[in-house]
Amino acid sequence: MTDSTAPQQRLRVLAAMSGGVDSAVAAARAVEAGHDVTGVHLALSANPQSFRTGARGCCTIEDSRDARRAADVIGIPFYCWDMAERFRADVVDDFVEEYRAGRTPNPCLRCNEKIKFAALLDKALALGFDAVCTGHYATVVTTAEGRRELHRASDAAKDQSYVLGVLDDRQLAHALFPLGDTTTTKDEIRAEAERRGLAVARKPDSHDICFIADGDTQGFLAKHLGTAEGDILDEDGRTVGTHQGAYGFTVGQRKGLRIGHPAPDGKPRYVLDISPVDNTVTVGPKEALDVVALTAIRPRWCGEPPTGPDSYTAQLRAHGEETPVTAEVVDGELRVEFAEPVRGVAPGQAVVLYQGTRVVGSATISTTRRRERVTG
Missing domain, CATH: 2.40.30.10 (Translation factors)
Structure with a gap:
C-alpha cells in the first residue's frame, strides 16, 4: 500500500481550517507537498458568541481570526463560509432530537458526515477543487489495485478514525489527512507549528461540544426540551427517585442520580435504560450493564x-x-x-x-x- 497524501499530481485542495493547531499544520503540509491549497473556515453559528470561547471550541469568532492568521502565515488564500443553517439542521437539531428519543448521539461524528465531508465537500467539488484536507489524525492508503482505504493514524494516542467511520467511498476519494501518516506526537505537531511561525502552536485543544457555550449539556437540553418530572425505577419497577427529564441521563451513568433509597446490597447503581415514552429511567447494578x-x-x-x-x-x-x-x-x-x-x-x-x-x-x-x- 502507498500513502495517498504523497501527491502523484498537483491537486487543488480546500483546507478546512478550524482555527486550531492541527488543521493549520495540515494545511501547511499540504502546501509543502506541492498542492494548490485554499483555506476555508466554516461559520457554524448565526451567533458565534454563543459557541465555546477561550480557545476551547472550533467555531467561534476568535477561531475564525486564528484560522485567517494561520492562512496568512502559510501564504494561501482564505475564505469564511457560512454553514450555520446546515449545521443547525444536521448537527444541533439532530443532537436534540436524538436525546428526545432517549438516545446518546455523537455530534462530532455527525458534523464530519454531514458538514465537513458532505456539505463542504460538495461545494468544494462544485468549485473545481479535487480534495478536502482536514487536521484529523487518520490515514488514507491506496492499495495495489488503486482502491482507497481509511486506516487508523500512526499515532494511536491521537487516532480519530472512529469519528471518520461515516465516510463513504466517494468522500474518501476526495479526503486528505496530512497528519495521520506520520508518527509525530501532538507535542511534535506543536513544535512544527512554532517552527512554521503559526501563532496557534500553543492553543489548547478543543473539547466538549462546541455549540454548548458553557459546557452544561443538561442545561442546554432542558432549554430545548423543557423539564418533565419522571420516575427513577429499579429493575423490579419500584420507584427509587425522581428526575426532571430523562434526557439528562446516559446509559452507564453512576454519578448524579440523586436516588433517595440505597440498593439492598449497598452497592452503587447505574443507569440501565432510558424510556422517553413514559419518561422513566431504570437503574441497577453494574453487572446488569x-x-x-x-x-x-x-x-x-x-x-x-x-x-x-x-x-x-x-x-x-x-x-x-x-x-x-x-x-x-x-x-x-x-x-x-x-x-x-x-x-x-x-x-x-x-x-x-x-x-x-x-x-x-x-x-x-x-x-x-x-x-x-x-x-x-
Missing part, C-alpha cells in the same frame, strides 16, 4: 460492505478500546456479537468496525441485548 450483542442501523461503508458473518474488532466510543466481535448485515441492519460482554453501550452511539487498522464502516446503535443474569 453487560451487553453481549447489538443491532445498528444506517450503516455506512468505507469500501465494500460485509458479505457474510466475519470477525472484526469494534470501537464503541471516540476514545474507547477495541473489542473482538462477529458481525454481519441482515436486511440492511448490522448485527454484532461480542466475544466478551461490554458495558456502557447506548442506543444512538456509533459502532465502528475494523479489520486490523482498516476502517470497515460505521453504524448507529439502535438496540442492545444484555447478558442474562443468574439469580437465586
